[in-house]
Amino acid sequence: MNAVFWRGILALIVAVLLWELGSRFKQMFGVQLPWIGMVPPPSNVVQAWAKVVTEAGYWQSWYLSLNRVLAGFIAAQIVGIPFGLALAVNRYFRDIFFPPFEILRPIPPLAWVPASLIFWPTNEMSIAFVTFLGAFYTIVINVLGGARTINVQYLRAAQSMGATQWHLFWKIILPGTMPSIFTGASVGMGITWEVVVAAEMISGGGTQAGGGLGFFIWNSYMGGSLEQIVVGMISIGIAGYLCASAIRYIGFAAMPWRRLF
Amino acid sequence: MNMTSPATGLGAIPRVNVEIRGLSKAYGEAWHRQQIIADLDLDVSAGQLTVVIGPSGCGKSTLVGLIAGFEKPDTGEIKIDGVPVGGPGNDRMVVFQETALMPWLTVRQNVSFGPRLRGDMDRAVLKAETDRLIEKVGLREFKDKYPLQLSGGMQRRAELARAMMNQPKLMIMDEPFRGLDAMSRELMQEFFLKLFEENRRTNLFVTSEIDEAIFLADRLVVLSNRPATVRRVIPIELPRPRTYGMLGSAQAYEYKREALDILHQEAMKSFKKGGGQSDFLEAYAKRVQ
Numbered sequence: 001m002n003a004v005f006w007r008g009i010l011a012l013i014v015a016v017l018l019w020e021l022g023s024r025f026k027q028m029f030g031v032q033l034p035w036i037g038m039v040p041p042p043s044n045v046v047q048a049w050a051k052v053v054t055e056a057g058y059w060q061s062w063y064l065s066l067n068r069v070l071a072g073f074i075a076a077q078i079v080g081i082p083f084g085l086a087l088a089v090n091r092y093f094r095d096i097f098f099p100p101f102e103i104l105r106p107i108p109p110l111a112w113v114p115a116s117l118i119f120w121p122t123n124e125m126s127i128a129f130v131t132f133l134g135a136f137y138t139i140v141i142n143v144l145g146g147a148r149t150i151n152v153q154y155l156r157a158a159q160s161m162g163a164t165q166w167h168l169f170w171k172i173i174l175p176g177t178m179p180s181i182f183t184g185a186s187v188g189m190g191i192t193w194e195v196v197v198a199a200e201m202i203s204g205g206g207t208q209a210g211g212g213l214g215f216f217i218w219n220s221y222m223g224g225s226l227e228q229i230v231v232g233m234i235s236i237g238i239a240g241y242l243c244a245s246a247i248r249y250i251g252f253a254a255m256p257w258r259r260l261f
Numbered sequence: 262m263n264m265t266s267p268a269t270g271l272g273a274i275p276r277v278n279v280e281i282r283g284l285s286k287a288y289g290e291a292w293h294r295q296q297i298i299a300d301l302d303l304d305v306s307a308g309q310l311t312v313v314i315g316p317s318g319c320g321k322s323t324l325v326g327l328i329a330g331f332e333k334p335d336t337g338e339i340k341i342d343g344v345p346v347g348g349p350g351n352d353r354m355v356v357f358q359e360t361a362l363m364p365w366l367t368v369r370q371n372v373s374f375g376p377r378l379r380g381d382m383d384r385a386v387l388k389a390e391t392d393r394l395i396e397k398v399g400l401r402e403f404k405d406k407y408p409l410q411l412s413g414g415m416q417r418r419a420e421l422a423r424a425m426m427n428q429p430k431l432m433i434m435d436e437p438f439r440g441l442d443a444m445s446r447e448l449m450q451e452f453f454l455k456l457f458e459e460n461r462r463t464n465l466f467v468t469s470e471i472d473e474a475i476f477l478a479d480r481l482v483v484l485s486n487r488p489a490t491v492r493r494v495i496p497i498e499l500p501r502p503r504t505y506g507m508l509g510s511a512q513a514y515e516y517k518r519e520a521l522d523i524l525h526q527e528a529m530k531s532f533k534k535g536g537g538q539s540d541f542l543e544a545y546a547k548r549v550q
Contacts, residue, residue, distance in 0.1 A: 158378070161378055
């Protein structure tokens with residue numbers, strides 16, 4: 001493990017220590033600390049955590065949220081990347097589909113929750129749909145922007161060397177857009193987690209689509225367990241971090257030329 | 262002299278003539294229409310290094326785009342050995358102002374890009390030829406590196422190798438050494454000249470540097486301010502192989518003075534013509550076209 005890793009660990013330890021001290025003593029150097037006194041100290045959170053990890057419900061929440069995030073995220077990639085590329089390379093396609101896209105884009109995904117609860121047959125599908133929307137717009141905008149700003153010299157050079165339209169797309173536009181695809185993916189992944197948690201809180205733990213980390217937090221709030229709320233929040237933080245790392249890793253493997261610095 | 266060894270199975274480089282007659286090109290619509298090239302006649306003779314020099318922004322790059330076939334002229338004709346240019350083709354290779362190496366391909370993949378795309382070269386020949394050209398431009402140790410890992414001068418050499426790999430009949434160089442530091446620029450000019458003198462592939466070299474122009478050229482074509490036309494053609498009769506020292510000779514000085522006189526006149530014209538506002542409008546017209 002290198003210095004960067006240990007610096008990161010040290011920073012985490014210091015942050016947890018400050019949190020512990022802050023919430024235990026509620027004041028520092030004689031000054032009353034704002035809000036931290038009301039947050040349960042990490043030692044209590046760890047205790048609460050140690051308890052929930054033995055319960056199947058907690059892991060079920062992880063599983064459900066992760067499932068929804070991945071379903072929405074992957075669907076958004078599958079639809080969003082080709083859609084963004086089509087917008088970028090075909091003028092007529094852009095003329096037709098970009099205006100409606102731009103009108104729908106400012107609608108926050110959460111504003112879709114009531115409508116999708118009505119239109120989709122199951123709660124599960126409506127959560128997946130809203131999650132999909134969360135990532136979709138970001139992915140499309142990134143792919144479109146990336147593909148439209150490819151250096152025209154690459155296209156011209158390839159054309160000189162006898163590239164067909166097919167070649168231009170597969171050999172220049174696609175690899176040239178790759179960095180933007182991954183930027184879109186990591187931003188989109190963040191939004192997906194925001195959306196899934198909110199959607200889980202709103203749709204609640206009904207019989208159809210219960211659970212999820214969002215619902216876990218909501219449930220802890222209803223049950224008045226502050227420690228468990230924090231457990232849920234940190235769980236989402238860890239889950240989001242793992243997802244972002246996975247995307248970084250895949251980007252690293254897919255774009256060897258970006259590994260230079 | 263033939264650059265390709267018989268072992269590679271590649272033929273000699275045909276020498277082509279380029280004939281440009283009455284070429285005109287304008288950009289933009291209606292009131293912000295800008296004439297970039299007007300009634301330009303130019304010959305690029307077979308086996309010669311023709312250098313085009315002109316004030317900055319005079320339309321040199323547009324001329325390159327037209328000859329390469331990236332753009333179509335409004336009027337006039339460009340013929341290569343009597344055949345009109347219809348679009349881009351691998352008989353003409355452009356080395357661009359900024360590097361056009363694909364950043365996602367290694368040096369080797371970049372150099373072999375054209376033949377791999379077209380599938381017109383036997384695998385063994387492709388590999389041998391790629392390695393030979395990379396060796397020739399002195400990048401053997403860097404062939405598996407990505408362009409961003411190379412210095413500016415190395416990138417230019419990789420790009421020269423990529424162009425040569427396609428066996429073009431005409432090389433078009435659009436200010437290829439611009440942006441390099443003075444030292445690498447001089448080295449690249451000498452290196453490029455050595456390559457040229459080896460096989461005398463017909464070459465059109467565009468620059469805005471007078472010393473570079475005289476050092477390289479068989480014929481120096483001085484363009485007017487925009488819209489670009491040919492103001493004068495100066496045959497440069499310095500002996501070959503050239504050395505940098507020749508630029509100090511009285512003859513070279515004469516060439517330089519003659520060319521600079523015209524360039525100065527042209528620069529003054531544009532200075533008188535344009536205030537800040539019209540410059541802005543021109544820039545705007547270029548953006549919106």
